[in-house]
Amino acid sequence: MGRAVLFFLLAISGGAAAQGLPSGSSLIDPVPVPRLILNLTARGGAERDAFLVAYGHALFSSPEILGPKARAMGMSCGTCHTNGDINRDLFLNGLSDRKGGVDVTTGFFDGTAENGIHDPFDIPSLRGVRFTAPYGHDGRIASLREFIAQVIVTEFGGAEPTTLMLDALTAFLDQLDFLPAPFLSRDGRLNDKARASARRGEAIFDAHCASCHQPNAYFVDGRRHDVGSGGGFDTPTLLGIAHTAPYMHDGSLPTFTAVVDFFDSKMGLALDTVARADLAAYLEAVGTGEEPFQRRATNEPAIFAFTLEALIARKDRFHAMLLIRSLAPALDAIGEPILADNWDEAKKRWDAYKATQREARP
Secondary structure, eight states: OOHHHHHHHHHHHTTGGGTTOOTTOBOSOOSSOBOOOBHHHHTTOOGGGOHHHHHHHHHHTOGGGSOHHHHHHTOOHHHHSGGGSOOTTOBOBTTBSSTTEEOOSSTTTOGGGOOSSOOOEEOOOOTTGGGSOSBSTTOOBOOHHHHHHHIIIIITOOOOOOHHHHHHHHHHHHHBOOOOOTTBOTTSOBOTTSOHHHHHHHHHHHHHTTTTSOGGGTTOOSOEEEOSSSSEEEOOOOTTGGGSOSBSTTOOBOSHHHHHHHHHHHTTOOOOHHHHHHHHHHHHHHHOOSSOBOSSOOOHHHHHHTTHHHHHHTTOHHHHHHHHHHSOGGGHHHHHHHHTTOHHHHHHHHHHHHHHHGGGOO
16 A cells, blocks of 8 residues: 555545554554556556556555455555565564564454464565466465455455456456566576676576476466475566565575575575575566666556546446545545546536646656
């Protein structure tokens, strides 16, 4: 969730948004904040002109779609996945063993999610998620749309999302792109900018790792494997991982060197010191992305508010009020006629609001 939304929720509730937050916990965005990269904006479009994407982004940033415990704490999908990446500073006392990890298979948010085991998982990045099916750490769900619904309902105790909510959330997540990779060609091979050590490491990677982390398929194979880390897990992409330490499903390995040492031992690779260093250099090169952090904040409320235009035109009271509850007091005046089903007045107030925002167009 963006700071503006979280601070608004705290302000209007007198702190109620943090009710139930365990002592010693932190939900605020990491500093620096991961850069938001949407495919449509990279191609010259504007998010606020794409209704489903903008509305999905608003829902992704809103506690309103989750269950009562998460809402009371001010949590949203974006709390864990800041700008679609990771919140490396998130910590929930009792649910996290380290920053950036949380146990969602627990009854804390919804009693039906409890699996009887304390098993925090490292928060995964959602960059490029449309390319990395299946979903879930164990790859149990084939469809991104189904996975979104499962997270909302089963993990965080939310109500079953509507068709429009799922359409919008899926549209937003489908737009999340990987960071541009300065050391990779389009086929996933290292280019001439990569260091010699990384290029040597590429040959080692090809021999031992590329059957699962396929370079020409975003470094995934769409399968689950047991590599000796505590169960069978979906093959994660390696793109952007230079910015998402620590590693493995539970965040137990802090560096690429530790990752290489783990696989060297578990898989019996018998790599010497130089080879291990070269393989770690290769992972660094593959995982490095351009400008991983934002230089300025995204004006989320200004983007999200413009989805009201379509919702008012559709006379869609439920989804319009869901948006308004998620945003800011500036829209409360528009909500009044919407609640009264006075759509002409809602349109009039919306037009007045829009006129005041033209110069602030993001």
